[in-house]
Amino acid sequence: MTKQTAEIDQLYGGVNTFTGIPMQQTWTAIYALNRFIQNEPDLVRIVDLGSGYGGLTLFFGMCMKNRGGKVLSMDLMNLYFNPVGLVTFRKIDIFTPEAIALVKKFLKAGGKNLIFCDNGNKPKELDTYGKLLKGGDFIMAHDYKTEIMEEEVEIVAQKYGLEFYEQELFGGNTHIVSLKKVGK
Numbered sequence: 311m312t313k314q315t316a317e318i319d320q321l322y323g324g325v326n327t328f329t330g331i332p333m334q335q336t337w338t339a340i341y342a343l344n345r346f347i348q349n350e351p352d353l354v355r356i357v358d359l360g361s362g363y364g365g366l367t368l369f370f371g372m373c374m375k376n377r378g379g380k381v382l383s384m385d386l387m388n389l390y391f392n393p394v395g396l397v398t399f400r401k402i403d404i405f406t407p408e409a410i411a412l413v414k415k416f417l418k419a420g421g422k423n424l425i426f427c428d429n430g431n432k433p434k435e436l437d438t439y440g441k442l443l444k445g446g447d448f449i450m451a452h453d454y455k456t457e458i459m460e461e462e463v464e465i466v467a468q469k470y471g472l473e474f475y476e477q478e479l480f481g482g483n484t485h486i487v488s489l490k491k492v493g494k
């Protein structure tokens with residue numbers, strides 16, 4: 311355990327890391343995300359909202375690097391690893407017009423996109439970013455059934471034409487809800 315990881319471990323009473331970088335995900339979540347990404351070869355861009363210390367961001371970065379894809383990650387605080395060459399990181403409030411414009415620009419190219427919502431207000435995040443998806447894109451939110459309830463997901467899903475997708479993969483203790491935008 312590194313000095314930084316030990317400090318976080320003390321603060322939060324236990325922490326997972328991905329290759330030594332703290333992450334606030336279970337290993338079941340990483341297993342499910344890994345399978346999901348491998349099952350979607352056309353997925354070439356990930357927007358990581360709420361990078362935290364960066365363990366999950368690093369995982370996403372490695373997944374996309376291996377297929378020539380890209381990751382845009384945003385948080386109010388800095389990452390615990392150097393993202394250069396792997397992930398584009400912006401220290402920014404994700405609800406600002408500037409952040410939303412950045413994501414819109416990032417999502418413009420071809421291929422499929424995944425937006426992963428894990429900041430402090432998941433219902434607002436899903437609502438703000440769910441509307442940016444094109445048909446075939448994905449959106450997920452962490453802390454499903456604790457910080458974002460099924461009814462809240464259903465409201466946004468109806469509003470923007472999203473449907474639950476591969477949710478059986480995200481059972482157990484992944485705490486993730488997975489949605490896909492209907493249409494082309």
Ligand SMILES: C[S@@+](CC[C@H](N)C(=O)[O-])C[C@H]1O[C@@H](n2cnc3c(N)ncnc32)[C@H](O)[C@@H]1O
Pocket residue numbers: 332333334335359360361362363364365366367384385386387402403404405428429430431
């Ligand atoms: C639960 S942590 C993210 C954990 C990370 N996704 C992981 O799996 O390791 C939530 C993060 O959201 C960030 N956050 C909260 N509100 C935000 C906002 N409005 N804009 C950007 N980041 C925000 C916090 O700084 C915190 O790092």
